[in-house]
Amino acid sequence: SSELTQPPSVSVSPGQTARITCSGDDWGNKYACWYQQKSGQSPILVIYQDNQRPTGIPERFSASTSGNTATLTISGTHAVDEADYYCQVCDSSSYVFGTGTKVTVL
Amino acid sequence: QVTLRESGPALVKPRQTLTLTCTFSGFSLKTTGMCVSWIRQPPGKAPEWLARIDWDDDTYFSSSLRTRLAISKDTSKNEVVLTLTDVDPVDSATYYCARIFTYDYGPAFDSWGQGTLVTVAS
Numbered sequence: 001s002s003e004l005t006q007p008p009s010v011s012v013s014p015g016q017t018a019r020i021t022c023s024g025d026d027w028g029n030k031y032a033c034w035y036q037q038k039s040g041q042s043p044i045l046v047i048y049q050d051n052q053r054p055t056g057i058p059e060r061f062s063a064s065t066s067g068n069t070a071t072l073t074i075s076g077t078h079a080v081d082e083a084d085y086y087c088q089v090c091d092s093s094s095y096v097f098g099t100g101t102k103v104t105v106l
Numbered sequence: 107q108v109t110l111r112e113s114g115p116a117l118v119k120p121r122q123t124l125t126l127t128c129t130f131s132g133f134s135l136k137t138t139g140m141c142v143s144w145i146r147q148p149p150g151k152a153p154e155w156l157a158r159i160d161w162d163d164d165t166y167f168s169s170s171l172r173t174r175l176a177i178s179k180d181t182s183k184n185e186v187v188l189t190l191t192d193v194d195p196v197d198s199a200t201y202y203c204a205r206i207f208t209y210d211y212g213p214a215f216d217s218w219g220q221g222t223l224v225t226v227a228s
Contacts, residue, residue, distance in 0.1 A: 033214040035153075042202060042221055043153065048214040086152055090213040093166045095143070095155035 004087055004098035011104045018074040020101045022087030025068060031090040032070035034063055038083045047072060048090070079105050108132035110142075110203050110219035118226050124193050128186040128203030128219060135161055135181050141206035142186040143215060144177065146199040154199075158206070159186055193226045200224075 004024045012018040022032065032050050035043035045054050047063040050070070060075045074081050082105045087098035114126035126144070133140055143158040157177040158166045167175050176189045186203060200223045204215035 031212055031214075035215075042218040043215075044218070045211065045214050045216050048211040048216075052211075054211060054216060088214075093158075094169070095158075095213075097153045097155065100152045 004089060004096055006085075006087060006098040006101045008099070009102045009104065011106055012074070012077045013106050014079060015076055018077050018081070018103055020072045020074075020085050020087075020103070022070040022072070022098045023068060024089060024096075027065070027068050027089065028091075032063065032065050033088040033090045034061075034070075034072045035086045035088065036081075036083045037086065043086065046085075074103070077103075077105055081105060108205060108217040110205060110217060112201055112203050112219045112222040114201070114222055114224065116223060116225065118193050118224060119228050120194055120226055121192055124190040124197070124224060124226075126188045126190075126201055126203075126222065126224075128188070130184050130186070130203070130205065130219075133205060133207070135159075135179050135184070135186070137161055137207075139208040141208070142179070143204050143206060144186075144188045144201065145204060145215070145218075146197075146201045147221075148196075148199040153202070156190075157188060195226045198225045198227075 034047035036046045037043040050065050051063045062073045085101045089096045110130045118124050141160045144156040145153045147153045159177045174191045179186045200221040202221045203219045205217040
């Protein structure tokens with residue numbers, strides 16, 4: 001997939017659910033991953049292999065894939081979840097990042 | 107504890123070669139399934155993957171930058187070096203190195219360095 005499109009911004013109230021989509025044109029047998037990047041910090045992995053959470057990532061982060069779209073869901077959003085989120089198509093030999101979504105917790 | 111740290115020049119002149127070093131601890135690039143990648147991120151933009159080197163010396167490169175990139179490792183020093191030739195101001199970005207351990211999280215980048223900001227200007 002040469003391009004992964006995400007909405008530029010998503011706004012959510014504390015305690016509500018935020019959903020971020022990631023659309024591409026050729027997922028093939030590749031995995032979707034998601035990264036959170038807070039202002040001035042390095043990205044951290046929040047989802048790998050489509051829907052798995054790394055150790056230490058809260059259960060409110062979940063993800064799914066359907067066709068050529070991956071979705072990250074933050075249930076019961078906290079103020080600390082305010083950040084940029086990037087999807088990524090993970091392949092054993094190439095990687096493409098999404099355009100990024102800024103999540104604002106109002 | 108896994109840590110990675112990028113180092114290199116903060117300022118590079120156009121048409122020069124940029125050399126960056128990733129020094130890591132908490133894992134070994136001799137371990138089967140272990141890999142290190144380089145990623146860059148221009149200010150305010152999305153990350154862009156550049157290159158990857160694996161425990162078995164396999165290397166992979168971004169198709170758009172393949173002709174300008176080289177990656178190597180020194181397992182005795184726990185270092186991975188990235189070179190980017192013929193730099194241009196559009197190559198200005200924060201450069202990160204990141205670990206991949208395929209037996210833990212598949213091909214995902216599970217640990218990142220803090221990044222080093224590189225500016226290309228005369």
